[in-house]
Amino acid sequence: MTNKEVLMNSKRYPEEFKIEAVKQVTEKGHSVADVANRLGTTTHSLYAWIKxxxxxxSQYQAQSDESAEIRRLKKELQRVTEERDILKKAAVYFASQSD
Structure with a gap:
């Protein structure tokens, strides 16, 4: 192992950094060697991050499930907000009719 590899192995990278590095390989099609070289890490580390x-x-699957749940909840929130706004308008209309 070279001195450079020893120094690279001692670095601690944030989880977000690792995930973005993995995306460059898995989603954008860059080679592991290219991404590792550009980011200043080892190919060994990058393969471990990909795993x-x-x-x-399973962590990727959990993240995908959470993203799907967030999208579902946003749609539901939009629908409920629209229903609330319609009910507010109806309440104002009926209140003005009773005068």
């Missing part, structure tokens, strides 16, 4: 955060990992 942990890649499309086949």
């Amino acid at each position: 942990r955060y890649g499309p086949d990992s």
Whole structure:
């Protein structure tokens, strides 16, 4: 192992950094060697990150499930907000009719 590899192995990267590095390989099609070189990490580390955060990992699946749930909840919130606004308008209309 070279001195550069020893120094690179001692670095700690944030989880978001690792996930974005994995996306460059899995989603954008860049080679592991190219991404590792550009980001200043080892190919060994990047392969480990792919195993942990890649499309086949349970963590990736959990993140995808959470994203789907967030999209579903946003749609539901929009629908409920629209219903509330319609009911507010109806209440104003009927209140003005009773005068």
